Amino acid sequence: MITLTRLKHGPFLLNPDLIEHVEMTPDTVIYLTTGHQFMVLESAQEVVSRIIEFRRAICQLPFDTSRSRTPAPETDS
Numbered sequence: 001m002i003t004l005t006r007l008k009h010g011p012f013l014l015n016p017d018l019i020e021h022v023e024m025t026p027d028t029v030i031y032l033t034t035g036h037q038f039m040v041l042e043s044a045q046e047v048v049s050r051i052i053e054f055r056r057a058i059c060q061l062p063f064d065t066s067r068s069r070t071p072a073p074e075t076d077s
Contacts (some may be wrong), residue, residue, distance in 0.1 A: 002050040004030075005041040014038070016051045 001013040007027065012031070024044045029033040031037045040047070 002047075002054050004038070004047065004050070007041060008040045016054055022047055027052075031066070 002016050003011055005011050006016055018032040018034060020031045020033045022044045023031070026042050027039045028042060028047060029037055029039050030047065040048070
């Protein structure tokens with residue numbers, strides 16, 4: 001999730017996977033795949049920077065091999 005600031009409602013968290021596109025009118029408007037839209041104080045470039053930072057953080061998380069698939073049971077051949 002990335003933290004952004006609505007024009008009149010303060011900070012909120014947004015799932016960047018839902019962003020369809022961002023418009024740069026005098027204000028930055030974020031359109032989501034759900035049909036919702038948000039006007040935010042951050043510039044479009046700042047939104048992109050936060051998304052990149054978020055994705056980098058995810059890519060750096062270690063993979064937990066203990067949650068991988070359990071091996072198939074052995075069969076007599």
